[in-house]
Amino acid sequence: MTAPAALAGFDEVEAYHDAWWDEIVAQAQAPAEVDIYDKDWRFLSTVDDAISGDFTDLYNDAGEGKLAQLAANPVAQWISENVTEAEDLHVRVTQSHTEWAGKAQTIEESMDSDGFESMNISFLHDLQHAKKIYCYPNPFFLLQVQWPKIYPYFGPSVTGVKTLLHLNLLRRYQPFWRLPADIFSKTAWAQDFEAANWPHIVNPRGTGLFNDTSMHCIIATRMGNFYDVVKAILEDAGLQLTATRWLPGDEQPFPEYATITMPTLIWDVVDKGGVRGKTGTLLDGFMPFVRSILGDNIQETKTPVPYEEPQEYSEDKWGTVKEVPAVVWYAAQRYTTATGTGQSGIVKWRKTQHKAIASAILTGGKSPGWVNTGVKLIANAILGYIGMIFLNPGLALGIFDEQIEDVILAFARADLTNLRDEMGRDAYGEYWESSGQNGFSPSTLAAFRTGQMAVQPYTSFQVEVVNGQPYWYGMHAVMGDRVSMELGMSGVLYTDQIRTARLTFGPNDPVGWTLAVGKDDDDTSPTARLARVLQAVSTIAQQIAVQS
Template sequence: MSHLLDGVDTGLVTAPLEFTRWMNDQFKRVIAEKEKPDPSDPMSQFRYVKGRRDIIEASARQRPMLRLFDKNMKPIAQIAGERTASVEEMWSDSGQANVVLRYENWLTDFILHQTKIHEDLHLVVDPNPTAPTWRTRWGGKITGINAKRDSSGIHTLELEAISNRQHAKNLLFAANPIFPPEVQLPKMWVLPGNTRTILSASMFINLARLFFPLLSIPTNIFNPFSWINGGITGLDPLSWPLQVAFVNPLLDQSRLSVIGSAWTDWHSAMDDMLKDAGCGFRAYTWLEEDEDSPHTELVDIARGTVAEEFVDQATRPHRNCIIFAVEDKSGVTGPTGTAVDGVINLIGATLDDMITETLINLDENQDGETDPLFRKLFGVAPEKPKTVWYDGQFSGIIESERRQHKGPVKTIMTGSRSPAIVNQAQTFAIRYALSQLAQTIAFYGQAQGTEGLDNLYQGQLDNTLLAWMRFTDPTRALWAGDMAWQEHFEKGGGTAYTLSGVVTLRVGHYKTRAWQGFTVKVVNGRPHAIDVDVGLGDRAGFEQHGIIFTDQITAIKRTWSRQDPVTVSLAIGDDNDKEDPAARGLRALQAVWTTLSHFLGEGTIF
């Protein structure tokens, strides 16, 4: 019968009797599979566009494909018959997944009894089962297995998983990745450059410290049990279980920065850098069934040449693995299109953080965020989002919230210690006066005990002069009212009337300000489709009361059950207090100074 259907556009291919492929691979790609629409025929183009849109919307309603993988990321089975499931991917932290199965599921015995407790199991979720790809795939490690019996007598098996991004919290940036921990010189890993380039390079060399035998054995000379990690296959970086996506340093337009770390976990070391640059850290799950290489920027070098297909095939990983990638979703392009834009971006952003935020406070669109001034002049201002959810009767916005946090404090205070020069001048004056008194007494005749009289003072009056400082904001004093919060003490460096004290006052002033945050949840495909029109980390906007608020997509969550269809929701922005722009600017200046001092030998690098 299947031979009779050959050549007929049935939507299915002839399925041979084999058990080595997933059933979802048997479907054809129905969009423009055989021909493109006729440009001279409007109806042909309309049918093509409408059919494409219908396919995209229908694919979004499919139930995601759940698969179980073993400790070495080898497939075990496809999970079916789940009672409830939820999968969430987050931009700046590790997402989670939860799957509940009936206890009668045939995988229960394998999961509970045939797998030892210290053996890892992995969960892989493809949101679009008919077009699985590493770009949209969710992968994570199963961290909890709960066998339950509820009050109604139903037995279930619950799987709890955390996304592969959690690896960033369990990997370290070594102070010197080519020497063993027992011999660390220099004392700190310092690398300046554009954010994506330096982080990718740092991750690669630290993974080589773990998996590359010529490096992992010398760096673990006193830890021989780690030599079995990977074995001889570690000589091939494309065979590592954890890999880093290639970044073209010449075209990396992410903001210039500096990484400095001494055995700090990746997440902690990268967090502030990524937020300042508008970048994000992703952990993709790449499988051998995927059609293209995850090293897209390496393929782009040969794009449009005869070597494109060869490069794509040559850079494919040689096993199922996790690909770490640093992505720039800041919306900043720049005037040159090269790595020079990262330097211009840093200069413009620092000027905006130090001057525009503190002196000008420009906010033309009334969204509560200071508009970039210097970055716009330099051509590195973030572009307007391409995806906006407008408010209306048939809007795709499920719920949106704009929260104002009121109650500013009028006066900020800090201190506890006097500047060193004040204490030194005070000590000099008192001891000089005592020494002069001793000389005056000796002029009229030597008296017992007058010699060394100046040693009586041992700093008893230190930290009594100019040890505290305070600042009252006149705007808050005028507008907050008579019943406003009066005072706030900000702990910082502890020294008043110094640059550190001024910065501490600024931090306290910013923390006690009135501010607003916003969050929004939207439904998939109305009108924008997740993972097609917009993805995790992309800049997007939503309208509320005539004002468009713009931020990055911080989370994408999918939930479904036996009774309910797949619901996809995403969060734009968050309700957390933003970091002080002045602190961001000072951190940028500090990074430059730290780099110079380290290379000059004045820091902790030597």
């Protein structure tokens, strides 16, 4: 008996969708490909039989990677015999729609008591390069002539961060250049710069006063480390700093600006701060800044918005409302209805309240130059007048000049009155923010904003999910994307960003992804926490040396 045409058509559609889904699953679970490159990012070989791999991608920080191989592996043998101490070694790991590229930090060869020989290589993500760039006060002049003393910027955050990075790459890779009217114009890239030949370049798209709708910021630095200067700005404005490795054969990233031919690291700043404003214009970027620093220029006023689940999420289809992410992980206990799959993907979750650590911010240490000069002029004038009375018109400060320097407007204080009222009458007192150059300058306001972020209370959510239940990392969501998850039985959806993505693989283990949603700095490993503390101490020491 022949099946009806309608039934046969249904079977064909079902078979098509089954094949389509099988292809998606195969792509998402495809084995990771590990490629090794030499010091100039020239391809050496693919590692086909790694013992294990563990590569972590972090939001706005350099993740670590570990690769273990048998010592008898041809790639391991080549590395052992040909790579000298000073030569760099690079890796690029691709899996499904994701990519991880970085530089080797240590290469360890060992043999255990059973005679098993192996090679273990540790890598750091290419984002580590951001911590190796220092920002000249005046990138247009030689290092020996740095005036004015501070690099100033006020405007949209994306443009500000990209400009700061581009100028300090420019003075590094193309000295003796002239400044065009618009450093991100297509004409400048074609005629004034040779950016296509640089090892590192900045994506010029999305910049400019009228194209950039990100939150406004203030940048004021004197030979500061680029990563340290922009880290607080990125967090404040909801931006993601990305470093993507381009290799010959890849698609040209911005052909209207430049044609790249050599292996290149492409820097970009992506606005992950949520949804574009109502108008989509310059005012959208400025309004959050006014809301944040209006009044005392430091404190924020946050108005809670009651959550109402959009109709799209109540129906049997994925949500499409921009204000609420489409990727939603529901609690396993609730997502087992007739319309659900029963695969929530949530392995474990944790909600942590971090209390405020201070209610006032202090910064500074030096007076502005014009203040010191003015004070000394006034003091010398007074002494000269007194000297005339006593027939000694040459009376002046002389060697006592330093006694009146850095006395007036050398320090500044910001009272977070709203926060203190919420904390209670026994609130913690003051917090010292070391990034302020002096007590009265653009850097002071930037230091207050940095300090306000450091002391404010916040609630963090960390959720570990299984990739593919039901969403795939790299396909439905990528690093920094806002996703929602249901914690517990409350039915409330909490929204936060993907901040950690960890890829693990081995010959006997399938490819596995572990995603962490939400920020929780206090729960990092002791080693990582110590490294960040040491980096902070080094930064403070450098700032003291520069300002002294």
